[in-house]
Amino acid sequence: MTSKVYANAVAALFDLRDGISLMSGGFGLCGIPENSIQEIRRQGIKNIHAISNNIGNSGRGLAWLLKQKQISAATCSYVGGNPDLEEQMLAGEVQVTLVPQGTFSERIRAAGMGIRGFYTPAGYGTLVAEGKEERVFDVPCILELPLGADFAIIKAERGDRFGNLWFKETARNFSPLMAMAARVTIVEVEQLVELGEIEPENVHVPGVFVQRIYQGVDYENAIEIPMYAEQ
Amino acid sequence: MSDNLPLWSKTEMVDEVVAMLDHGASLNLGIGIPTLIAERIPPDKEIWIHSENGVLGVSGRPTRETVSPTLINAGKETISVRKGASYFDSATSFGMIRGGHIDVCVLGGMQVDAEGSLANWMIPGKKVTGMGGAMDLVHGAKMIIVMLTHFSKDGDAKLLHRCTLPLTGKRVVHKVVTDCGIFTPMGDSFRIEKLAPGITYDQLGLPLKMWTRSLFQDGSEPWENTTD
Numbered sequence: 001m002t003s004k005v006y007a008n009a010v011a012a013l014f015d016l017r018d019g020i021s022l023m024s025g026g027f028g029l030c031g032i033p034e035n036s037i038q039e040i041r042r043q044g045i046k047n048i049h050a051i052s053n054n055i056g057n058s059g060r061g062l063a064w065l066l067k068q069k070q071i072s073a074a075t076c077s078y079v080g081g082n083p084d085l086e087e088q089m090l091a092g093e094v095q096v097t098l099v100p101q102g103t104f105s106e107r108i109r110a111a112g113m114g115i116r117g118f119y120t121p122a123g124y125g126t127l128v129a130e131g132k133e134e135r136v137f138d139v140p141c142i143l144e145l146p147l148g149a150d151f152a153i154i155k156a157e158r159g160d161r162f163g164n165l166w167f168k169e170t171a172r173n174f175s176p177l178m179a180m181a182a183r184v185t186i187v188e189v190e191q192l193v194e195l196g197e198i199e200p201e202n203v204h205v206p207g208v209f210v211q212r213i214y215q216g217v218d219y220e221n222a223i224e225i226p227m228y229a230e231q
Numbered sequence: 232m233s234d235n236l237p238l239w240s241k242t243e244m245v246d247e248v249v250a251m252l253d254h255g256a257s258l259n260l261g262i263g264i265p266t267l268i269a270e271r272i273p274p275d276k277e278i279w280i281h282s283e284n285g286v287l288g289v290s291g292r293p294t295r296e297t298v299s300p301t302l303i304n305a306g307k308e309t310i311s312v313r314k315g316a317s318y319f320d321s322a323t324s325f326g327m328i329r330g331g332h333i334d335v336c337v338l339g340g341m342q343v344d345a346e347g348s349l350a351n352w353m354i355p356g357k358k359v360t361g362m363g364g365a366m367d368l369v370h371g372a373k374m375i376i377v378m379l380t381h382f383s384k385d386g387d388a389k390l391l392h393r394c395t396l397p398l399t400g401k402r403v404v405h406k407v408v409t410d411c412g413i414f415t416p417m418g419d420s421f422r423i424e425k426l427a428p429g430i431t432y433d434q435l436g437l438p439l440k441m442w443t444r445s446l447f448q449d450g451s452e453p454w455e456n457t458t459d
Contacts, residue, residue, distance in 0.1 A: 027284040027321075028307040030300065053321075057307070080360035081307065089359070098359075101283065102325030102367030109322040120329065121370040125348075125401030128366060139370070157301075169318055170285050171301040176320045204320075221300040224307040229292040 004207075005161050005192070006214040009039035012186050016151065018045050023108070023178040024052040024062055025154035028081070029224050031171030032061045035188045035216040036153035041065055049073040051108075051149055053101065053174055057081045058224055069093065075147065077101035081224075100128060103144050105177055111146035112180025112209070119143055152182030155216065156205070159189040160196075163210025164203045172204060179209040188216035237429035238410035244378060245271045247408055247425070248337055251376070252278055259283065259328065259368060261338035262306040264378045268337060269310075279315075281333055283364040285324045288316025305364065325364065328371035336372035338365055340379040342394040347404040347416035349377055350396035362399060369400035381409035381436065388436030390414065390421060411435060 006012035013036060016022075022040075026032035040048075041064045050071045056063030058081060065071050066084040073095040079086050088094040099107070100122045110118060119141035123129050133143040154175040156165040165187060167175065179185045192215040239247070245267045252258060252272075257279040260266050270291055272278050280289035282304040289304060290313040297311060304310045327333055342350040349369060352362040369375055379389055390407060407414040411434070412426040423432060 027305075028303065030284070030303050030307070076361065078361035078363040080363075086359070098361045100362050100366035101321070101364035102329055102371075105321040105325050120367075122329065122367040124370075126366065126398045128362070167318075169299060169301040170282075170303055172318060172320050173285050174321045177322050223298070223300045223309060224303070225309070226298065227292050227308045227310075228298065229294055229311075 003161065004163055004211060004213050006212055008214055008217070009035040009188065012036075012188075012212045012214045013039050013043070013153075016040060016043060016045050019047045019049075020045070020151055021049040021051060021149040023149040023152040023182050024050065025152070025173065025175030025178050026052065026054070026061060027170065027173040028054055028057045029061050029222050031155055031167065031173055031175060033153040033155040033188050034061075034219055035214075036186060037062060037064055040070070040153075041068060044068065044070065046070055047072045049075070051075045051147065051178075053077050053104065054082055055085050059084060060222055066094070073097070075099060075104070077104050098128075103128075104147070105174060107144055107147035108174065108177040108181045111148035112177060115146060117143055117145050147181065149178070149182045150184065152178040152185045154178055154185065154187050156187055156189050158191045158193050158198055159187055159210070159213050160193050160198060160207070161213065162195060163187065163205070163207030163213050164198050165189075165205040165207075165210065166198045166202055167204050176205045179205050184211045185209060186212045186214075188214055190216060190219065236411070236434055237427060238381070239427045240410075241267060242271065243427070244408055244410055247413060248376060248378065249273075249276075251406070252276065252335060255279075256334040257281055257287070257332070259333050259336040259372060260289075260304070261336070261365065261368070262363070263339035265337040265339060266304060266306050266308065281324070281327060282310070283321070283324050283328065283368070285319050285321060286310075286312060286316060287319075287327070288313045290316075325367050328364070328368055331371055331373065333372045335374045335376060336368045337376045337378055338368060340377045340389070342389050342391055342396050343377050343379065343404055343407050343416070344391045344394045345416050345420050346393065346418060347402045348394050349399045349404050350394040351399050353397050355397065365399045369403040374405050375403055376406045376408060377404050378408045381411040386436075390435070390437065392419070392437075
């Protein structure tokens, strides 16, 4: 097996091209793959179909790519807090598909798990159900299909050369699902550790789901809405 | 029209919801007013707060020393967690919801109707925030509570016979807590469970026939009128 370890973002993201579908982990700005996003911004590839819960927020994350008009389609659950996306959506520059967040997660999981479709009550009786097959179980449900991608870029706190990953606190969110669902999953880590340093019981993503991994640098780890206890 | 009414404050609304929670309950909190609930739960009441970005056991706010950029709630605000908390991915998080493992979910809303339908994710031609997790949440938790101000800034009632905005979920809401009182959607009308002190049902902004008054604070006879 050739090594999965790459020197940096430039080396790991060598084969991206115009028109790819691209999953990006993170909830708001929490757990986003900062280095890979900056490398894609530098490359300037266009017509990206971005699949991410927020497509960036507050001008950061994938919003860097929105500002450069690199994203032409977006699949996400939430636009609020992302003025770049809202503006380009209303101007018709980005084709936005809104998906209920639980359905979004499960469609990505389904793509990674080999599930060809599933029925869920979420969205029944709303605009989301339009054009979808309906079926009544104990409650009325709609058919949802898997959501895969060409590439996934994700960030983990720790990872080893096989691609075993460990996430910190709520930074995990969509990343393990996207790791399973993309044809090529590229991981950046705060710490690249030796095999065995992440105890087998504590592996959040087994390495088989990861194709490339590199040590990230210069993390901003921005806090979007800081709230503190009164002291 | 709500300017001179003795409305409940946000804190009073929150305390009404807290009073409905059983010791040991699991609870999902939506963005907006509901997030205030985490700070108003008394220490002797054990509540397991779930946030759909992947945490069960949300506690109060962190200090400047303990704050972590990777520890946030679904509103992207920094949080802390209690002893016994757990973290998980988004599919597991929504499995907890959709699978019926969470007892209570409290969401904000733009409109809610007598049928129990909720609208809270877009105003056609004006504003699209997206549904986030709301469409999944309303179909999973055992009890769905909607918190919203009773009137819009223009004075329109947000409790309607039928929602006019695109729905988040159809026939899903169990209780509505506004700054005027607590209401139960009954199909063609709302049952009044409780009114803020000084509020009367003719101030609720809809024809009398919209309200089924089942509980008079003065103990007088209940009446019903459920026709549209």
